[in-house]
Amino acid sequence: MLWSIGKDSTVLLWLARKAFFGHVPFPLVHIDTSYKVPEMITYRDKFALEWNLNLVVGQNEAALKAKETFPDGKIDRIACCKALKANALKHTLSGEWPRKRMNHQTRQLEYDTNTEPYTGVIVGARADEEGSRSKERYFSPRDKQSDWDVGDQPPEFWNQFKTDFAPGTHVRIHPLLDWTELNIWEYIARENIPIISLYFDQGEGKRYRSLGCYPCTTPVESTSTTVQEIVQELKSGKFSNIAERSGRAQDKEDGGGLESLRREGYM
Amino acid sequence: MEQMNIVIVGHVDHGKSTLIGRLLADTNSLPDGKLESVRLMCERNAKPFEYAFLLDALKDEQSQGITIDSARCFFNTAKRRYIIIDAPGHIEFLKNMITGASRAEAALLLIDAYEGVQENSKRHGYMLHLLGIRQVVVVVNKMDLVNYDEAAFLKVKTEYEAFLGQFGLVPAAFIPIAARDGENMVTPSEKMPWYAGKSVLDHIDDFTQAKDKQELPFRMSVQDVYKFTAANDDRRIVAGTVMSGQLKVGEEVVFFPSQKRSRVKSIEGFNQAPRTTISSGEATGFTLETQIYIRPGDLVVKATDVPPLSGTTFKVSLFWLGRTPMTVGKAYKLKLASTRVTVYLKEIVSVMDASELQTEDNRREIGRHEVAECVLETLKPLAYDLAIDFEDTGRFVIVDGYEIAAGGIVIGQVASEASAVQKYRAQRDASWEKGLVEIQQRQQLLGQRARAVVFVGDRAPELGKLLEQHLISNGRLAYYLGRASVLSGMGADYTGALGREEFVRRLGELAHMFTDAGLIFMTSMQECDDAELEILSVLSDPFEILVVVCGLNPFSQRVPDVQISDAMDLESAKSQVVQLLADKDVVPEYFL
Numbered sequence: 001m002l003w004s005i006g007k008d009s010t011v012l013l014w015l016a017r018k019a020f021f022g023h024v025p026f027p028l029v030h031i032d033t034s035y036k037v038p039e040m041i042t043y044r045d046k047f048a049l050e051w052n053l054n055l056v057v058g059q060n061e062a063a064l065k066a067k068e069t070f071p072d073g074k075i076d077r078i079a080c081c082k083a084l085k086a087n088a089l090k091h092t093l094s095g096e097w098p099r100k101r102m103n104h105q106t107r108q109l110e111y112d113t114n115t116e117p118y119t120g121v122i123v124g125a126r127a128d129e130e131g132s133r134s135k136e137r138y139f140s141p142r143d144k145q146s147d148w149d150v151g152d153q154p155p156e157f158w159n160q161f162k163t164d165f166a167p168g169t170h171v172r173i174h175p176l177l178d179w180t181e182l183n184i185w186e187y188i189a190r191e192n193i194p195i196i197s198l199y200f201d202q203g204e205g206k207r208y209r210s211l212g213c214y215p216c217t218t219p220v221e222s223t224s225t226t227v228q229e230i231v232q233e234l235k236s237g238k239f240s241n242i243a244e245r246s247g248r249a250q251d252k253e254d255g256g257g258l259e260s261l262r263r264e265g266y267m
Numbered sequence: 268m269e270q271m272n273i274v275i276v277g278h279v280d281h282g283k284s285t286l287i288g289r290l291l292a293d294t295n296s297l298p299d300g301k302l303e304s305v306r307l308m309c310e311r312n313a314k315p316f317e318y319a320f321l322l323d324a325l326k327d328e329q330s331q332g333i334t335i336d337s338a339r340c341f342f343n344t345a346k347r348r349y350i351i352i353d354a355p356g357h358i359e360f361l362k363n364m365i366t367g368a369s370r371a372e373a374a375l376l377l378i379d380a381y382e383g384v385q386e387n388s389k390r391h392g393y394m395l396h397l398l399g400i401r402q403v404v405v406v407v408n409k410m411d412l413v414n415y416d417e418a419a420f421l422k423v424k425t426e427y428e429a430f431l432g433q434f435g436l437v438p439a440a441f442i443p444i445a446a447r448d449g450e451n452m453v454t455p456s457e458k459m460p461w462y463a464g465k466s467v468l469d470h471i472d473d474f475t476q477a478k479d480k481q482e483l484p485f486r487m488s489v490q491d492v493y494k495f496t497a498a499n500d501d502r503r504i505v506a507g508t509v510m511s512g513q514l515k516v517g518e519e520v521v522f523f524p525s526q527k528r529s530r531v532k533s534i535e536g537f538n539q540a541p542r543t544t545i546s547s548g549e550a551t552g553f554t555l556e557t558q559i560y561i562r563p564g565d566l567v568v569k570a571t572d573v574p575p576l577s578g579t580t581f582k583v584s585l586f587w588l589g590r591t592p593m594t595v596g597k598a599y600k601l602k603l604a605s606t607r608v609t610v611y612l613k614e615i616v617s618v619m620d621a622s623e624l625q626t627e628d629n630r631r632e633i634g635r636h637e638v639a640e641c642v643l644e645t646l647k648p649l650a651y652d653l654a655i656d657f658e659d660t661g662r663f664v665i666v667d668g669y670e671i672a673a674g675g676i677v678i679g680q681v682a683s684e685a686s687a688v689q690k691y692r693a694q695r696d697a698s699w700e701k702g703l704v705e706i707q708q709r710q711q712l713l714g715q716r717a718r719a720v721v722f723v724g725d726r727a728p729e730l731g732k733l734l735e736q737h738l739i740s741n742g743r744l745a746y747y748l749g750r751a752s753v754l755s756g757m758g759a760d761y762t763g764a765l766g767r768e769e770f771v772r773r774l775g776e777l778a779h780m781f782t783d784a785g786l787i788f789m790t791s792m793q794e795c796d797d798a799e800l801e802i803l804s805v806l807s808d809p810f811e812i813l814v815v816v817c818g819l820n821p822f823s824q825r826v827p828d829v830q831i832s833d834a835m836d837l838e839s840a841k842s843q844v845v846q847l848l849a850d851k852d853v854v855p856e857y858f859l
Contacts, residue, residue, distance in 0.1 A: 018537045020495075052498070153363065154362070162669075
């Protein structure tokens with residue numbers, strides 16, 4: 001399961017804990033671009049230890065070392081997302097690039113000796129986020145190159161999904177497809193899920209509505225300090241008509257930026 | 268706020284995306300900037316703006332000008348919040364239309380007033396019926412192209428009403444509209460004063476929520492039985508989603524098709540207050556008072572409720588989407604609730620092209636996009652209901668290879684004569700090439716009786732190997748074949764796509780060959796049930812199968828020949844099996 005530390009994937013993680021009665025019987029993969037807000041890493045490690053999670057962290061170490069990133073001024077935003085997120089994810093899942101795993105004894109991340117490829121990932125993507133995501137399936141097979149053939153996806157009948165795969169297929173599962181941003185916050189309120197404080201106003205009249213890398217994500221003007229206030233804000237307040245990813249700079253770079261990224265494995 | 272899924276279907280180019288775009292715009296449901304960004308994109312590409320572009324957000328769709336998948340979007344009325352699914356009208360994308368429609372509680376079906384009823388108008392209408400969507404409003408679009416003429420509207424209405432009537436689907440309404448101009452969309456159209464009915468939006472608000480299934484008999488399909496012993500959690504939790512009814516702690520439950528019984532000891536959950544009742548719609552779990560052997564796919568029913576049907580043969584109505592036709596005699600996988608079983612098309616009653624509903628007889632196969640009434644047969648008994656009584660346990664999909672190739676509903680029970688596996692064996696035996704040697708000669712030569720011994724349970728492989736060693740060192744000819752050996756050699760092409768019964772069938776064939784050669788054949792299965800044992804027994808007949816169970820007994824009918832408790836050491840366990848072989852005269856006692 002992918003865990004970006006954001007609200008959606010944390011809700012997904014919570015659903016896994018509910019589904020398995022307090023346990024999470026699969027690894028949680030976090031792709032660390034190194035440009036995450038530091039608080040995200042603190043939060044991640046705290047709950048990985050507290051909830052006894054099998055946390056696996058992947059990174060594009062080569063690109064970071066060579067400073068081939070947008071913040072270093074070498075490439076544009078889309079190319080940076082591709083390198084630090086899409087490629088890092090692809091190669092972390094395949095086991096080709098080094099993976100670090102949380103050692104619950106030493107409480108440290110250590111290089112993982114297991115380099116077996118993961119054959120599937122559970123992802124917190126939602127259909128209402130932007131156009132290309134609204135075409136996703138709950139169970140979405142990708143071929144060996146992670147390619148997504150939008151025009152030829154398996155049928156899903158009632159609650160029956162495509163669960164048989166030829167060897168070598170990689171599958172993405174999107175349990176939150178039909179959830180909205182408001183559903184997410186209402187569920188966080190209902191379950192009292194501990195959510196990272198970056199989503200709340202810390203007294204400066206600003207909060208993050210969507211979390212990403214700090215060079216490309218800007219906070220929104222909002223004085224919401226609690227989950228309930230955010231729910232109100234989304235229901236009837238200032239955000240009831242503004243797209244959630246409006247603070248994500250990479251979405252604006254070209255008309256279908258995110259769609260091209262998704263074909264290449266971005267989530 | 269109440270929420271509802273509705274789907275918009277209809278023939279290609281009859282205006283679905285325009286209608287949705289219009290609904291979003293007219294109900295102020297577009298995020299700020301969305302309309303603007305689409306207008307901008309149109310400008311950039313020198314195209315006139317269309318409401319449809321709002322949905323067809325993907326690049327390649329806009330270049331093709333058709334919806335290729337079921338896009339989802341959201342809008343609110345004063346009454347409730349809607350998830351609206353735009354289903355593609357092109358025949359090639361029928362599976363996408365089904366994906367969209369199967370999640371909907373109600374449907375709007377569009378017909379172009381100018382083009383009239385087309386092939387997919389009919390096909391989609393029939394699909395809505397099969398998918399179980401009972402609330403349908405038919406929207407006759409592009410009335411502007413027929414000068415808002417009532418006669419043109421009535422012509423479409425009469426023709427389509429008659430078609431839907433063939434399978435008993437009665438739409439809530441027919442509405443004449445012009446989606447592009449907003450006629451009859453939100454407010455009554457001034458251009459069609461002859462139409463006295465409600466607008467599209469008012470009809471959408473008139474749809475009713477699916478009935479609460481809490482009052483129905485209890486049904487839950489076992490998704491899995493969880494044990495988290497490695498994490499110091501000794502609960503054994505039967506997990507699944509309650510499809511209908513309610514269940515309380517202390518109530519007696521029956522698991523179908525095995526008909527094992529127990530009582531609910533506790534309701535389990537994470538981050539919730541302790542509770543004693545579970546009801547329809549909940550994904551949940553419970554523990555049992557007694558330890559019984561349950562498998563994923565078992566159907567849990569309350570002892571006091573109506574039992575489900577159970578058997579190997581049943582009549583269905585299905586629609587085939589597979590690239591290759593469904594053929595009589597080929598093995599497929601059937602998925603019904605959480606059950607997965609190998610299934611065969613036994614008999615085709617009738618095939619109809621969904622757009623025409625013409626019945627054709629004497630068919631041996633069901634082609635792509637055809638609807639058929641047919642009889643299916645499984646190797647193992649299956650618990651199910653008729654779709655008309657319980658939709659969740661009365662509908663299924665069929666997997667061909669790795670792909671979902673059909674969806675369908677159960678419409679009747681069929682009494683089975685000889686089981687599929689018995690017929691299969693009769694055929695096999697009839698074509699078996701017999702040698703000149705009788706089995707008695709082999710047995711005499713080897714000084715033993717040929718038998719198959721199946722070890723079941725976690726410790727089964729160890730015990731089987733020990734016994735093989737014991738027999739060989741005592742001069743008997745025995746052979747132990749482990750699961751991995753079966754899978755890696757003659758099962759190399761077995762991928763699991765056919766279901767477990769195919770593995771069991773191959774194991775049964777091996778048992779037959781080894782025993783026919785006069786050997787004592789041994790194998791182990793971590794899991795097994797009465798139906799699988801029956802398949803093994805039929806295939807290895809005339810040689811009796813001896814059953815050694817290590818740990819929890821998975822059988823409800825078959826009494827194990829030897830039962831080994833978890834506490835017993837392997838040496839004592841071995842002695843027990845040796846004694847069994849002596850008692851059954853498999854091996855003369857003086858040899859042991």
